[in-house]
Amino acid sequence: MNKDxxxxxxxxxxxxxxxxxxxxxxxxxxxxxxxxxxxxxxxxLAVWYQRNGDVRDHKEVFIGNLLTSPVIEHRDAGFVxxxxxxxxxxxxxxDFMKQHQNKLPRSARxxxxxxxxxxEKNPQFxxxxxxxxxxxxxxxxxxxxxKPGARADAVLFKEKPPEDSLAFMLKQLAKAExxxxxxAIIVEHNIPYTVAVGAVKQLTPAVLVALINSMSPQEIINNxxxxxxxxxxxxxxxxxxxxxxxxxxxxxxxxxxxxARVAADVAELDEATAxxxxxxxxxxxxxxxxxxxxxxxLIDKSGSMENAIEVGKRLASLISGISQAxxxxxxxxxxxxxxxxxGQDLTDWExxxxxxRAGGGTSCGCAxxxxxxxxxxxxxxxxxxxxxxxxxxxxxxxYTTYCRDLAVMPNVVLIKVGYASNYVENQLKAKQVPVExxxxxxxxxxxxxxxxxxxxxxxLELLMEIMETSLPVRDDK
Numbered sequence: 001m002n003k004d005x006x007x008x009x010x011x012x013x014x015x016x017x018x019x020x021x022x023x024x025x026x027x028x029x030x031x032x033x034x035x036x037x038x039x040x041x042x043x044x045l046a047v048w049y050q051r052n053g054d055v056r057d058h059k060e061v062f063i064g065n066l067l068t069s070p071v072i073e074h075r076d077a078g079f080v081x082x083x084x085x086x087x088x089x090x091x092x093x094x095d096f097m098k099q100h101q102n103k104l105p106r107s108a109r110x111x112x113x114x115x116x117x118x119x120e121k122n123p124q125f126x127x128x129x130x131x132x133x134x135x136x137x138x139x140x141x142x143x144x145x146x147k148p149g150a151r152a153d154a155v156l157f158k159e160k161p162p163e164d165s166l167a168f169m170l171k172q173l174a175k176a177e178x179x180x181x182x183x184a185i186i187v188e189h190n191i192p193y194t195v196a197v198g199a200v201k202q203l204t205p206a207v208l209v210a211l212i213n214s215m216s217p218q219e220i221i222n223n224x225x226x227x228x229x230x231x232x233x234x235x236x237x238x239x240x241x242x243x244x245x246x247x248x249x250x251x252x253x254x255x256x257x258x259x260a261r262v263a264a265d266v267a268e269l270d271e272a273t274a275x276x277x278x279x280x281x282x283x284x285x286x287x288x289x290x291x292x293x294x295x296x297x298l299i300d301k302s303g304s305m306e307n308a309i310e311v312g313k314r315l316a317s318l319i320s321g322i323s324q325a326x327x328x329x330x331x332x333x334x335x336x337x338x339x340x341x342x343g344q345d346l347t348d349w350e351x352x353x354x355x356x357r358a359g360g361g362t363s364c365g366c367a368x369x370x371x372x373x374x375x376x377x378x379x380x381x382x383x384x385x386x387x388x389x390x391x392x393x394x395x396x397x398x399y400t401t402y403c404r405d406l407a408v409m410p411n412v413v414l415i416k417v418g419y420a421s422n423y424v425e426n427q428l429k430a431k432q433v434p435v436e437x438x439x440x441x442x443x444x445x446x447x448x449x450x451x452x453x454x455x456x457x458x459x460l461e462l463l464m465e466i467m468e469t470s471l472p473v474r475d476d477k
Contacts, residue, residue, distance in 0.1 A: 008030075008033060008034055008037060008038065009034070009038070009041065009463065011030055012030055012031075012034050012042075012045065013438075013453065013462075015027050015030045015031075015058075016049065016053060016055065016058055016449055023057075024057055024060065024061055024092075024096055024100065025100065027057060027058060027061055028061055028096075028100050031061045031062070031065055032065070035065045035069060035074075039069065039071050039074065040467075041463075041466070041467065042065070042074075043066065043069075043071065043073060043074050043077060043471055044466050044467050044468075044469050044470075044471065045062075045466050046062035046063070046065070046066055046074075046077070046078075046081075047077060047081070047469045047470070047471055047472065048465070048466045048469040049062060050062070050081055050084075051469070052288070052452055053449065054256050054259075054448065054449060055449065056089060059085075059089075060085075060089055060092050060093050060096060061096065063078050063081055063082055063085070063093050064078075064093050064096040064097045064100070064101065065078075065101075066078030066081070067079070067082065067093070067097060067105065067107065067108040067111065068097055068101045068103055068104075068105055068108065073471055074471075075105070075107050075108075076471070076472070076473055076474045077471040077472050077473075078108070078111070079107060079108075079110070079111040079114075079474050080472035080473070080474055081472060082111045082112070082115060083111075083114065083115055083118065086129075086132065086133060087129050087132070087133030087136040087137050087140065088132075088133045088135075088136040090112065090115060090136065090140060091133075091135075091136035091137075091139045091140055094108075094112060094139075094140065094143065094144070104144075109144055109146075112140055112144055112146065113144075113146050114476070115140075116137070116140060116141065116146060116148075116152070117149075120148075120149045120151065120152055123151060123164070123165070124166075126151065126152065126155075127155070127165050127166035127167065128166065128192070130152070130155050130156060130166070130167065131166050131167065131170065131191075131192060131195045132192055132194065132195065134156065137152075137156055138156050138157070141156065141157075151165070155167045166189060166191070169185060169189045169191065170191065170195060170196075170199050172185060173185045173186070173191065173196065173199045173200065174199040174200070179202075179204040179206040179207050180206060182200055182204075182206075182207050182210075183206045183207050183209070183210035184210075186207065186210040186211055186214065187210050187213070187214065190214050191211075191214070192214070192215075192219075193211045193212075193214070193215050193219060193223055193226075194223065196211055197211075197226065197230070203230045203231070203232075205235045205237065205238055208227075208230070208231075208232050208235070208238045209237065209238060209241060212227075212232070212238065212241045212242060212245065213241065215245065216245075216252075216254070217245045217246065217248045217249035217252050217254075217255055218249065218252070218254055218255050218256065218259070220242060220245040220246065220249070221246070221249060221255065221256075221259055221260050221263045221277070221280070222259060222263070224242075224263045224269070224277075225263070227242065228268070228269070233269075233270070233273070242273075243272075243273070243276060246273070246276040246277065246280060247276065249280045250276075250279050250280045250282075250283040250284070251283065253287075255280060255284055256284065260277050260280040260281045260284065263277055271347075274347075275345065275347060278317075278345045278346050278347065279345065281448070282317070282318075282321040282344060282345065284448075285318055285321060285322060285448050285451055286321060286322050288322070288448065288451040288452055288455070289322065289451055289452055289455030289456070290322050290323075290324050290455060291319060291322050291323045291324065291325070291380075291454060291455050292324050292325060292455075293325055293378075293379035293380050293457070294325040294326040294327075294328075294377065294378040294379050294380070295319060295323060295325065295326070295327050295328070295378055295379070295380045295381075295382060295454075296327075296328045296329075296330070296367075296368075296371060296376070296378045296380070296381045296382065296410070297312065297315060297316055297319060297327065297328070297329045297330070297382045297384070298329075298330050298331075298332060298364070298367045298368070298381060298382065298383045298384070298385075299311075299312030299313075299316075299329070299330070299331045299332070299339075299356075299384045299385075300331075300332065300333075300362060300364065300383075300384060300385035300386065300417075301331040301332060301333050301337070301356055301357070301358055301359070301360070302332075302333040302334075302358065302359070302360050302361055302362040302388070303333075303358060303359055303360060303361075303362075304358060304418065305358045305385075305386065305417070305418070306358045307417045307418055308358075308384045308385060308386070308417045308418070309331065309353065309356055309357075309358060311384050311415065311417055311440055311447070312329075312331065312353075312384045313346070313349045313350060313352075313353045314346060314349075314447055315382065315384065315415070315447060315450070316329050316339070316341065316349045316352075316353075317341075317344060317345060317346040317348070317349045318447055318448065318450070318451070319382075319454070320341065320344045320349075321344045322451065322455065325379075326376070326378065328371060328376050328378065329341075330367035330370065330371075331353070331356045332362075332363065332364070332366050332367045333359065333360030333361055333362060333363070334360055334361045334362070334363045334366060334391045335363075335366055336366050336367040336369075336370040337356060338370070339352050339353060339356065340352060361390050361391045362385075362388055362389050362390050362391060363389065363390075363391040363392060363393055363394070364383065364385055364387070364389050364394065364395035364398075364424055365389075365392070365393035365394050365395040365396070365397060365398030365399065366391075366393055366398070368381070368393075368395065368398040368399055368402050369393050369398045369401070369402070371402065372398070372401060372402040372405055372406060375406065377406045377408050378408070378410050379408065379410050379411065380410050380411050380412075380413065380454075381399075381410050381411070381412050381413070382413045382415060382454070383395070383412060383413070383414050383415065383424070384415045384417060384440075385414070385415075385416070385417070385420070385424065386416065386417055386418040386419060386420040386421065387414070387416065387420050387421045387422065387423045387424040387425065388421060388423070389423060389424060394427070395424050395427070395428075396424070396427040396428055396430075396431055396433070399412070399428070399433065400431065409433075409434070411434045411435070411436065411458070412428055412433060412434065412435040412436070413435075413436045413437075413438070413454065414435060414436070414437040414438070415438050415440050416437060416438065416439045416440060417440050420439065425437055434458075436453075436459055438450065438453070
């Protein structure tokens with residue numbers, strides 16, 4: 001593997017740490033490069049990320065590229081994987097192919113046709129898809145000139161849904177005058193929250209209870225801000241139901257750590273609810289993998305490094321929850337500051353970092369020197385910095401002495417923040433030190449995406465795991 005190819009794979013893995021917020025063009029270019037230069041790796045990475053990743057924008061770009069790829073195995077894999085997405089994402093994938101790829105191959109149109117017809121065959125499946133993604137479903141039928149079946153036509157286009165359809169029940173819900181009648185319709189027909197809130201004029205506690213009972217833990221998390229806005233947190237019984245769902249979310253296999261982190265950030269929650277969401281994130285992160293090697297997390301707190309401190313405390317919370325070996329955390333400017341938390345939650349690390357403020361010069365090696373003196377041997381050093389060293393001990397010198405005195409050679413993982421240089425990275429490479437770099441330019445809640453990268457013994461093992469992820473095969477050929 002030559003240098004350009006290795007750097008390209010690194011850039012691809014780096015891009016998975018970003019959250020484009022539906023601006024797919026922000027990540028489309030690196031996807032385009034690697035699918036052209038290393039299509040074999042790209043196909044396996046797409047499937048691996050579908051199973052291990054959280055950022056839906058990347059998943060959509062992966063599928064769009066697979067469906068328009070000249071490689072038959074890619075198109076077949078994209079065909080199969082498309083069937084797993086909700087309608088609004090299928091619609092976005094189609095638009096991505098049209099707008100960014102300037103093409104929509106026949107196999108991609110066939111994949112969407114299969115998607116729609118599969119739902120039409122099961123009235124209940126179709127009704128729920130149409131209720132949640134009505135606009136997207138209409139866009140798919142009309143945009144690709146796919147003729148809808150009789151039920152789909154009646155529900156989506158004729159506005160005359162059959163009486164046994166969910167769309168018909170929504171009309172009845174809108175007409176219902178009493179909260180008791182509304183609640184009864186919601187419970188009997190298991191009407192989704194996002195659909196019901198548009199049909200019900202006033203969400204009384206009785207209606208909220210009916211809706212929350214029918215919601216999954218993930219749906220509670222996704223709609224937490226909306227529930228809060230509609231007064232759900234103000235009623236003790238309703239709040240107790242929400243708390244019960246959040247407790248279940250921590251153990252569920254169908255909850256995203258990423259979305260729990262988002263919910264915690266966007267909603268103004270009471271301390272107890274925020275703590276529950278933090279536990280959900282921590283428990284879900286643990287399922288991504290465990291860090292079995294002793295680790296040092298070193299966080300640059302020199303001038304203008306507020307971002308590094310924020311990334312560092314969140315990484316400390318994330319890593320401490322999945323570490324099965326020693327974890328040593330230091331902040332540093334020109335001297336090291338050992339940081340210890342009473343627990344593993346972000347709130348515990350917030351308290352531990354309370355007096356750590358950005359300021360001073362930068363000696364990236366001072367914390368390593370402190371670890372040498374204390375004989376704190378590790379197998380992995382994670383350094384959060386912009387690499388702007390200006391004071392001794394310098395990182396590469398302190399690292400060399402540390403390795404010699406403790407008879408270890410830890411991998412170095414550089415998490416670059418701010419306007420980072422390549423100074424420390426280049427110094428380490430010149431000494432042939434094993435170093436990995438990740439550029440953090442995303443949102444804090446995308447940090448769980450680092451877990452698969454930090455929990456593997458080496459980048460090579462991660463690449464091998466990706467390459468061993470097999471592509472799905474169509475069963476209709």
